[in-house]
Amino acid sequence: MKKNFVFTSESVTEGHPDKLCDLISDAIVDRFLQQDPYSRVITECAVSTGIVFVAARFEPNANVDFTNVARQVIGRVGYDRFEFNGKTCSILTSLRELPPDKDRFDEKNLSDAEIEQIPVKNIVNVFGFACRQTSSMMPLPIWLAHKLAKQLTHVKLQNILPYLAPDGKTQVGIEYRNSKAYRIHSISVIASQNSPSKPDLNRLQDDIRTTVIDPVFQDEEIRPDAQTRIFINPDGLVIGGGPALHAGVTGRKNDVDTYGEYAKHSGSALSGKDPIRIDRIGAYAARYAAKNIVAAGIADECEVQLSYSIGLARPVSIQVETFGTGKVADEDIAKLLEQHFDFRLAGIIKQFNLRFLPSLTKDGFYKQLAAYGHVGRIDLNLPWEVTDKMEIF
Structure with a gap:
């Protein structure tokens, strides 16, 4: 490591x-x-x-x-x-x-034995991760990149910078020393604008620094220093952006949706699928397990892998990796997960109430996950972010 x-x-x-x-x-x-x-x-x-x-x-x-x-x-x-x-x-x-689905089921009324009979219909490996780098137990680079992207959208929609177009990208580099986040190495913000004439590049860079970068880091423990490299549209103005400049496809930003590639993620898209798809909800269950492990204090970092095969209700494999930070053997943690966490398809749907969340959430539920991450969201009341199983460990 x-x-x-x-x-x-x-x-x-x-x-x-x-x-x-x-x-x-x-x-x-x-x-x-x-x-x-x-x-x-x-x-x-x-x-x-x-x-x-x-x-x-x-x-x-x-x-x-x-x-x-x-x-x-x-x-x-x-x-x-x-x-x-x-x-x-x-x-x-x-x-x-x-x-019509001949295997349609109502998980709310199923016994444990009946849940055992509901198999997955996909072959997939899903991953969940948690660490102590932030209060949300997310890696610091993706956490800060999301904050910058959300602020970039905020200043546009609130007409603070009305000239901005909707398309933007952010990147944050963190320098780690002794495996701990030490300083902000670099910050990059690419902002598109509606008009080529207003404002000029210097004005854009000043505005982004003042209204986006500075507010995001105001309450952060680690802030940019004199050596932090800050890039704001280093190749010049980007006019319009969006689909007129580059095409888009569902599911192509799995790294943005999960852990910023600090940890593994499956190759399957998370968005666009109802809760019966284990390649979506299995990733949520894996995050739930990893977060409870870290919250319990038995590891500073934890990655949980669940492997599913068609026709079986339970994962064929549960793997835990704590990267040398665990106070308990990884194999023992995996056994506790198998005993106390329900990773079966119908069990996950039932525990997280995944079919009914869109009706219980104003303006829908799943589309709120589509931008700024499916995991680690403190702005949403996500059931897989709850740390209610710490006592198991």
Whole structure:
């Protein structure tokens, strides 16, 4: 395990084309589950100049206007220029109805034995991670990158910097010494703007530093110092950005959705899937386990891997890695997870109430996860962020 190193993570705003696709996909999932919590739906999007493509498979037990949902998301994010506009862009759909699910179940009324009979229908390895670098038990680089991206969106939507376009990207590099975060090595912010004439590059850089970077680090324990390298649009002004500049696809920002590549993540997209998909909710269950382990104080860092095979209810493998920080053997921690955590598909859905959260949350639930991370969110009341099983350890 390395002791001294520099690690960087990136985040993007909700107007980034990939995130826009995630938002549309999860908004559609929300709409289905709000009408019927037991709906089955899988949605993927692609965007480019003036075009949105939505592909979906779903059970026809809900009435969802895919085109209208997409236009609402695009408008809310702030795309209202002629290059890309929620009201005028072309929206193409490829929709296929799924046959009725003969294995449909209501997890709320299942016994433990019946939950054991509900198998997963995907082959997948999912990962969860937690550490002591931040109060949210997330790695510091992705935590700060998310804060910068959210602030970049905030100053646009609140008209503090009204000239900004919705598309933006942030990156934070942290210097570690003896495996502990020591200083801010570098900060990068790429902000797009609506007009090539106002403001000029110097004004943009001053505004971003004053209204985005400075407020984000004001309450942080580790702040930029005299040697911190700060880059704000180092290649010059970015005009418009978004789908008019680069295309987007659902599920292409797994590193942003999880741990900023400080820890492993599965190759499967998280957005655009209903709760029956273990490649989505298994990642939440793995994070829940890892966070409770770290919160219990038996490790400073913990990665949990769950491996699932089609036709089985339980993971075929539960692996724990504490990177030399564990006070208990990794094998013993894995045994405790197997005994006290329910990693079965129906068990996860039941414990986290995943089918009903869209109806219980104003304006939907899953689309709130589509930008700024599916894990480590202190701004949302996520059931997999609860540390209610510390006593087990």
